[in-house]
Amino acid sequence: MDENMHILKQGIVIAIDGPAGTGKSSVTRLLAERLGFIHIDTGALYRAIAYLAHGQNDGNNVLEPKASQLAKTAHLEFKLNPKLVPVNRIFANGSDVTDFIRTPLISMLASQVSSYSQVRAALLGLQRRLGCQGNSILEGRDIGTVIFPDADLKFFLTASSFERARRRFLELKENGGDAPPLSELKKQIQKRDLQDSSRAVAPLKKAQDALTVNTTKMTLDEVVSTLENRIKKYFSKSTCK
Numbered sequence: 001m002d003e004n005m006h007i008l009k010q011g012i013v014i015a016i017d018g019p020a021g022t023g024k025s026s027v028t029r030l031l032a033e034r035l036g037f038i039h040i041d042t043g044a045l046y047r048a049i050a051y052l053a054h055g056q057n058d059g060n061n062v063l064e065p066k067a068s069q070l071a072k073t074a075h076l077e078f079k080l081n082p083k084l085v086p087v088n089r090i091f092a093n094g095s096d097v098t099d100f101i102r103t104p105l106i107s108m109l110a111s112q113v114s115s116y117s118q119v120r121a122a123l124l125g126l127q128r129r130l131g132c133q134g135n136s137i138l139e140g141r142d143i144g145t146v147i148f149p150d151a152d153l154k155f156f157l158t159a160s161s162f163e164r165a166r167r168r169f170l171e172l173k174e175n176g177g178d179a180p181p182l183s184e185l186k187k188q189i190q191k192r193d194l195q196d197s198s199r200a201v202a203p204l205k206k207a208q209d210a211l212t213v214n215t216t217k218m219t220l221d222e223v224v225s226t227l228e229n230r231i232k233k234y235f236s237k238s239t240c241k
Contacts, residue, residue, distance in 0.1 A: 011135040012037070013150075014231065015143035018157035019193050019204060020107065021164025023215050023223055027157065028139040029088065030224045035137075035231065039088045040130045042140035042147065043110065045076055045123050047101035048092045050109035062109050064116045071122035078130070102171070104180060104188055111192045114141075115199040141196055144207035153234055154210035155227055163216045164189050 014037070016028050025041055032039035052070050053062040078088045079096075089098040100106070113119055127147050131138050138147065144154035159167075165186035172179035179185070196204035206212060211230065215223050 011132065012152050013131055013135075013148050014137040015148050015151040015154045015207070015210070016137060016139045016157065016227075017141055017143050017145070017155070017204070017206070017210065019141070019164070019196065020189055021167050022157035022159045023167070023220060024139040024157055026220055027215075027223050027227065028137050030220070031227055031231070032088075032137050034224070034228060036135070038130075038133055038136040040078070040127070040136055040138040041088060041090070042123075042127050042138055042143065044078075044090045044098075044101060045127065046114040046119070047106055047110040048076055048090055048097055049074065049119060049123075050106050050113045051097055051101050052092055053113065054106065054109055060105060060109070062113055064118065067113045067116055068118035068122065071119040076126065099175075102175070103177065104168075104172075104185070108188065108192060111195045115195065115201065117201045120201050141204040142202040144210050145205060146202045149207070153231060154207045155230075156206040156210040156212045157223070158212060158214050159216040161186050161189050161193070 014031075016024050018024050025043075028041070029039055031037070049067055049070050050062060052074060053067050054060075056066065075091075075093050077091050079091055080088060089096055090101070091097065101110075124147065127138070127140075130136070131148060138151075140147065144151055144156070162182075165182050165188075168185050168189070169179050169182055180188070193204070213223060213226060218226075
């Protein structure tokens with residue numbers, strides 16, 4: 001364990017990993033609300049960097065030097081707002097960017113940005129500090145393998161690419177955005193899966209000790225209840241009698 005990990009056991013840390021569209025954000029948010037845990041959406045950090053970088057570039061490509069510089073200098077923080085969904089909103093350099101980082105373009109750029117080793121190195125300490133503020137649930141793609149390999153509990157959510165495309169389509173429609181055809185969204189998701197799982201640094205993969213939950217045919221409440229029951233079972237076994 002490196003020097004940045006010594007504060008892990010100051011609170012319970014739960015890791016939820018998985019590819020895009022498996023329900024990680026919604027599941028983590030509801031679990032955090034039910035359990036009174038801190039919710040850390042690590043993917044939003046990379047999306048925020050991608051959004052900032054895209055705003056400084058006329059093209060749809062973000063080079064590593066620019067992304068790395070932003071990761072090192074941008075002030076990123078989460079703020080709670082119970083009147084808005086998601087409750088945990090992300091601010092970049094003082095501006096709320098939550099509503100601008102979920103577009104298909106920013107999703108693809110975030111996958112690109114997250115493949116850069118200097119970006120990941122710059123955000124590693126921040127993610128660990130956020131997770132060590134108290135009992136926390138972190139969602140991402142490398143939480144259980146890189147950020148918190150010693151997390152108390154690890155989950156890996158999966159779902160079919162078609163179901164994930166359908167969910168993203170509905171999400172875009174509900175947020176009032178333009179939604180590409182399902183076939184196009186499915187291609188985008190499959191492309192991002194390949195990018196995330198094949199990158200050289202901290203690739204998307206299931207931790208050996210993570211519990212896999214296939215959410216394809218499950219409702220949000222069913223997924224949340226499944227994880228909540230497992231977490232409570234853990235608490236029950238770890239509590240001194």
